[in-house]
Amino acid sequence: MQLSNVRAVITGGVSGLGLAVAEHLVAQGGKVALFDLNDEKGAAAVAALGQANASYQQVNVSDEAAVAEAIEQAHAFLGGLNVAVNCAGILGAGRVLGKEGPMPLSGFQSTVMVNLVGSFNVAKAAANRIQHNDAGTDGERGVIINTASIAAYEGQIGQAAYAASKGGVVSMTLPMARELSRFGIRVNTIAPGVFWTPMVDGMPPAVQQSLAASIPFPSRLGKPEDFASLVAYILGNTYLNGETIRLDGATRLAPK
Secondary structure, three states: OOOOEEEEEEOOOOOOOHHHHHHHHHHHOOEEEEEEHHHHHHHHHHHOOOOOEEEEEEEOOOOOHHHHHHHHHHHHHHHOOOOEEEEOOOOOOOEEOOOOOOOOOHHHHHHHHHHHHHHHHHHHHHHHOOOOOOOHHHOEEEEEEEEEOOOOHHHHOHHHHHHHHHHHHHHHHHHHHHHHHOEEEEEEEEEEEOOHHHHOOOOOOOHHHHHHHHHOOOOEEEHHHHHHHHHHHHHHOOOOOOOOEEEEEOOOOOOO
């Protein structure tokens, strides 16, 4: 897929990894529809990307009806839809047995609803629209890219809910790719390691340096641009399908 032909829905698109993907795609001539919950950041993102290139919609990714409607609106704005990138997610940190007792079930449920159910919800709604596209190279009609985490493999103490939600994203990648292959839709997942986030920005320099030193090579935190460039590569390589790619500088999470 040529990046200039990309017409993409990006969840969590007004900041962090999602915004970096939007910036990269628009710079290459693509158009994007950003789904998120922050109207102020959404307006700023559209202003920076250009109103002809980007739109913003306030969307709860775990709401089936809202996502279906937003996909149709995005399709109309973009003049088509051939890519969905799921970057929306929450940390959902908490111990199974904390100082104040067992984790409330609502905490586990909300994390899974956003990270796993939300990713599935957007993917299936996007696929429903993408299946009608004309076939391109190798019969491809579109691409879905989900975001997991290395916590799916090495969840730390306090990450039971988060790791479970991201593990679900990893596990649904292959069966979804196999099923959607008959429509010419590829499905891949990226599992990022420790990336720069607003939370990391607020940490003392010594803590930031310690985090960076824990990464074998390169010994730095991941940059949103690193994630965006991998998204672009996945879009361009039609033979890459049903795969989860770790993007982590060879780091492995310790228990805590």
